[in-house]
Amino acid sequence: EPEVTQTPSHQVTQMGQEVILRCVPISNHLYFYWYRQILGQKVEFLVSFYNNEISEKSEIFDDQFSVERPDGSNFTLKIRSTKLEDSAMYFCASRRSGGVGEELFFGEGSRLTVL
Amino acid sequence: AQRVTQPEKLLSVFKGAPVELKCNYSYSGSPELFWYVQYSRQRLQLLLRHISRESIKGFTADLNKGETSFHLKKPFAQEEDSAMYYCALSRVTSGSRLTFGEGTQLTVNP
Numbered sequence: 334e335p336e337v338t339q340t341p342s343h344q345v346t347q348m349g350q351e352v353i354l355r356c357v358p359i360s361n362h363l364y365f366y367w368y369r370q371i372l373g374q375k376v377e378f379l380v381s382f383y384n385n386e387i388s389e390k391s392e393i394f395d396d397q398f399s400v401e402r403p404d405g406s407n408f409t410l411k412i413r414s415t416k417l418e419d420s421a422m423y424f425c426a427s428r429r430s431g432g433v434g435e436e437l438f439f440g441e442g443s444r445l446t447v448l
Numbered sequence: 449a450q451r452v453t454q455p456e457k458l459l460s461v462f463k464g465a466p467v468e469l470k471c472n473y474s475y476s477g478s479p480e481l482f483w484y485v486q487y488s489r490q491r492l493q494l495l496l497r498h499i500s501r502e503s504i505k506g507f508t509a510d511l512n513k514g515e516t517s518f519h520l521k522k523p524f525a526q527e528e529d530s531a532m533y534y535c536a537l538s539r540v541t542s543g544s545r546l547t548f549g550e551g552t553q554l555t556v557n558p
Contacts, residue, residue, distance in 0.1 A: 368548075375548050375549065375550045376548040376551075381545055383543055389544075389545055437494065437546060439491045440491060
């Protein structure tokens with residue numbers, strides 16, 4: 334069964350460094366998302382991406398964040414200059430269409446630790 | 449603004465007992481409601497959605513618009529139901545984001 338895959342599973346970085354988290358969505362999916370979960374808190378929406386552009390973003394997704402689909406398969410989240418509070422589990426998700434009730438498929442997550 | 453509240457962070461029941469995980473939401477329009485589940489060391493996955501009105505693994509959830517609730521129920525809990533359960537809401541708009549509740553950790557004891 335096709336799955337969303339994410340790399341790396343865990344990354345440790347120093348404050349101020351750039352980080353790129355990578356995702357390979359399910360191949361025939363058209364909508365892509367990033368969510369994050371700070372330890373002990375709820376899963377929060379960051380950004381959605383459709384038709385090669387951002388379709389929606391949250392207030393968390395400020396100028397330090399960017400997303401890209403550099404080729405036909407990868408979907409990346411870049412944090413330009415990491416802060417301590419960026420430490421979280423980052424989940425990539427995709428769905429086949431934007432239809433009502435359409436299932437969202439999640440990756441296993443990338444744990445980011447900022448020191 | 450859309451908001452989802454799960455009042456219980458932890459819920460513990462014995463095998464065979466009924467279980468109800470509470471979910472309340474606030475949203476001015478007509479929402480889509482979902483339950484997602486995360487078993488230990490596994491990814492988040494869809495359990496059920498209100499639009500399908502289905503029962504999955506013995507779980508059901510009814511959308512009550514008057515009480516703005518979407519509680520998840522199962523008449524006889526099993527040990528394998530132990531997991532983190534998240535209630536989530538989205539607008540009825542193409543590709544709309546999911547807004548999650550805080551999650552309830554369900555433990556089913558033998």
